[in-house]
Amino acid sequence: MEFIKYQVDNQVALLTIDRPKALNALSAAVLEELNTAIDNIDLNDARVLIITGGGDKSFVAGADIGEMKDMNVEQAEAHGKLGNDIFRKIETLPIPVIAAINGFALGGGNELAMSCDIRLCSENALFGQPEVGLGITPGFGGTQRLPRVIGSMSKAKELLYVGGNIKADEAYRIGLVSAVYPLEELMPQAMKMAQKIAANAPFAVRACKKAIDDGINTTIDEAIVIEEKAFGSCFATEDQVEGMSAFMEKRKEKNFQNK
Numbered sequence: 001m002e003f004i005k006y007q008v009d010n011q012v013a014l015l016t017i018d019r020p021k022a023l024n025a026l027s028a029a030v031l032e033e034l035n036t037a038i039d040n041i042d043l044n045d046a047r048v049l050i051i052t053g054g055g056d057k058s059f060v061a062g063a064d065i066g067e068m069k070d071m072n073v074e075q076a077e078a079h080g081k082l083g084n085d086i087f088r089k090i091e092t093l094p095i096p097v098i099a100a101i102n103g104f105a106l107g108g109g110n111e112l113a114m115s116c117d118i119r120l121c122s123e124n125a126l127f128g129q130p131e132v133g134l135g136i137t138p139g140f141g142g143t144q145r146l147p148r149v150i151g152s153m154s155k156a157k158e159l160l161y162v163g164g165n166i167k168a169d170e171a172y173r174i175g176l177v178s179a180v181y182p183l184e185e186l187m188p189q190a191m192k193m194a195q196k197i198a199a200n201a202p203f204a205v206r207a208c209k210k211a212i213d214d215g216i217n218t219t220i221d222e223a224i225v226i227e228e229k230a231f232g233s234c235f236a237t238e239d240q241v242e243g244m245s246a247f248m249e250k251r252k253e254k255n256f257q258n259k
Contacts (some may be wrong), residue, residue: 004033004097005054006040012045012194018125021056026083026108027064035086043094044258047205049197050190051090051116052100059125062111065134074130076139082139083108087115092213094206096197100190101125102183106165111140114149117209119176120190121168122183127176128165150174201239202258 005016015037017024024030041049054058063083071079090097090112099113100123106128113119113127129142137143138160147156155174159166168180181189195227212229215223234240238259246254 001033001037003027003030004037006037008042008046010195011045011047011198012191012210013041013049015049015051016054017051017060018054018060020053022064023058023061023104024053024055024109025061025064026112027067028082031066031082033087033088035082038086038093038107041093041095043138047202047258048095048194049093049097050100051097051112051192052187052190053102056102058104058109059099059121060106060112061104062107062109063139074150076136083111087112087141091115094209095202096205098190100186100195101127101177102186107131107138107142108140111138111145112144114145114148114176115141118178118180118193119169120179120186120193121177122186123168123180123182125171125173125177125180126165127166127204128163129160130162130163131167132163136196142150150176198254199254200235201234201243201254201256203239204234204243205231215258 001015003019005018007014017030017034019025019030033237042146068079085101094096096118097116101113101119101124103124105113105125106123106126107130110127110166129138129146131138131142141142143160144157147153152174168177171177172180175248179189207230211227218226239256242256244253
């Protein structure tokens with residue numbers, strides 16, 4: 001692929017959107033390659049996915065405005081559906097997804113980051129949904145994920161209506177990202193977190209993700225039942241036996257097989 005780099009090392013997958021001359025903007029070609037890359041992830045090989053941008057200036061600076069400028073209504077809706085379908089694939093991947101945000105995360109870039117489970121960023125990161133200044137709305141989930149992610153309808157609407165940008169420290173303050181690092185430390189820290197996740201029982205980690213995502217938009221009573229079933233399902237796995245045996249035997253080494 002021309003714009004997507006993908007590799008797996010020690011059960012941690014790294015997907016890089018590599019179009020640095022265009023600040024990794026999401027052209028139709030980039031979106032199609034991203035879609036193919038997500039479809040081809042081997043969940044037996046990868047336990048965690050990290051998504052980042054090529055270069056040291058931008059995660060994803062947004063969609064490709066030049067491509068969108070002359071779209072009609074039907075073409076724009078189809079383009080929005082393409083982006084939303086891909087981002088939902090990322091959001092609903094069984095494995096955890098970490099966004100390592102190494103610079104600009106604007107428009108579609110912020111929307112991509114919000115489709116990931118965990119967001120870490122560098123000190124030079126810049127976030128925003130500037131679409132209203134272009135005469136459009138966000139099209140890849142920004143109006144829906146932003147209030148859910150930061151937990152404040154007022155702040156989300158402010159960011160969407162004003163169309164301005166916020167720096168890394170403000171993104172951390174409002175809960176858009178979990179941590180901020182110097183640029184040179186971002187990928188090592190993301191990899192460190194990913195390796196910690198990958199070392200845990202994959203079935204249990206995936207069951208946690210599913211329970212959170214399935215339960216978050218239900219009532220607490222319904223959500224607790226979802227958790228009970230997730231909890232119970234772990235006791236049909238070899239990994240549960242291995243994890244509890246290691247605890248009882250006071251051994252640090254664990255051999256989780258996702259079985």
